[in-house]
Amino acid sequence: MKELPLFPLHAVLFPGGELRLRVFEPRYLSMVRDCTAGNRVFGVCQIADGHEVGVPATPASFGTTAQIVDFNVDPQGILGIVVEGVQRFHVKQVRIRDTGMVVADVDLFEDEPSTLRAEHSLLASLLDKILEQAGGKHAKAPARLFDSACWVGYRLAELLPLDNDQRQGLLQCACPHQRLSMLLQWVPKLTRE
Template sequence: MTESLPLFPLNTVLVPDGTLALRVFEPRYLDLVRDCGRSGTGFGICLIAEGNEAGTPATPMAYGTEARIEDFDTGADGLLRLRLRGERRFHVVRTRVRDNGLVVADVEWLAADPVVELQPQHALLADMLRSVLEQVGADVAVPEPRFDDAAWVGWRLAEWLPITAMQRQSLLQEHDPDKRLDALLSLIG
């Protein structure tokens, strides 16, 4: 069963529980934010497969993450600034473009990651994450640390490691937390 979800294609990937700062200036996205605020719903963030962030509607990748608005304000430049939090992952079944240029997708929600204990071969990744968290310190709002949860460790590393958007997209599309950690090991190896 599919559900309709407005999309905000970007040149970045949002992961579950991840945060993203976003400036909004195009009318189609200002309307999207207003509608989400009124209805209390989220919208989808997808990496751009083809096109650009502004102007003509971009073609999104087939997997993305639902974003919820955590905070907003107006910047010195007068633009709307949002702080988003990633929630559920989804698979795009089909898209359509509204008259205002907003891309809307029919999506299938993906199952939440199971809570899987971190395996010994992935202990190095938990140690790396601890080090990253010490470096970012109070600059980043970090969810309650769960260093023994394979999915949590994988998502936090996917969010904060300096990897390409396509590498992050590949991790987003992996359904198994242990395989996601194996992929992260190969990226840093």
């Protein structure tokens, strides 16, 4: 069990994924300072109830640890950070500090290396085509990653036009093959829309 500061958002972050965030509330500025100084991670969770700004939101029960990989200040003086997802976690207990910062005791999960199964090979091909068109961080990924059930599932969960509840369900799914099977069921519906 580990204690993490949480950044509840109307977004779902996956391991290996990337998010760009604007940070302006004092509680999050303090969190960014502490994480940067100590080279520590924080947790990103989808908001189960509430809003991103103001009163602390209720986080979903699963999230992903986030490592700050870059930062900048925009012309209005607002801090921007780029975070990369590291590891899935399950929230066990949530507390709100007097600063309004949400912290949680979490169990961290290690993804087991798992090779893509033949019935999911179509998804690896689809991902390759999407990345070829979309570009971005994973556009020139080595071929070996397309054999990883976890990596293919996470990237498709980020890139396909899913709603955040669908993404949250995929994040919570412990088995990478089950995650891919869910995606395989949704792909025909997504391509028709």
